[in-house]
Amino acid sequence: MVDDQSLNDGTLKFLPTNLNRQPVIMGGLTADEMWGxxxxxxxxxxxxxxxxxxxxxxxxxxxxxxxxxxxxxxxxASRILRKMKRNRPDTWFYRQVQLYIAQYAPLWGDSGLITRSGAWTCRRTE
Incomplete structure (x- = not known):
């Protein structure tokens, strides 16, 4: 029996996106966020x-x-973080923490983020 979600050879037609996502444990927080x-x-x-x-x-x-x-x-914190994370990607909160550390606490290590502020131009220099 073949349903509309799988092909004749038994493989799936779609790529599940929730397999690698951390589960929500309590109040909209993942386990790492909750323990922190x-x-x-x-x-x-x-x-x-x-x-x-x-x-x-x-x-x-x-x-x-x-x-x-x-x-x-x-x-x-569960109420505040749940509102902050609504309709954003899974890694948004972690990138915000990484950006804060890169901008205000650079002694904690290299975050690998580009923190340049200013106008970007797309013209040739001759």
């Missing part, structure tokens, strides 16, 4: 939890601040 968000917002919560723990005298608030920061950061 959790660790970054957890670190911010940890740093903010230290003064609260010193002022209250309860050292468990440091860990509670990290956990709360991770949860709140994941909730907020």
């Amino acid at each position: 968000t959790v660790f970054l917002s957890g670190a911010v919560g940890l740093v903010l939890g230290i003064p609260v723990a010193i002022l209250s005298g309860n050292w468990a608030l440091i860990i509670a601040g990290a956990l709360t920061g991770g949860v709140l950061g994941l909730t907020v």
Whole structure:
């Protein structure tokens, strides 16, 4: 039986585009984006939890601040990143991070991006 998606020899007529794409795990984020968000917002919560723990005298608030920061950061960042990534290619977010590092933090390594700003011309020089 041959359906309209395959040829007589059993091969497919189309090229599946979703095979190499990372799956969306939570809130529109892929696994890499989710873990990066959790660790970054957890670190911010940890740093903010230290003064609260010193002022209250309860050292468990440091860990509670990290956990709360991770949860709140994941909730907020998933909404923001989902809106930013809408109708854009899969690698858009990673290229934006790469461009930011190339422009503002060149000491982190060579990004391989061309960051020239200015007018481009298409004329011959003689």
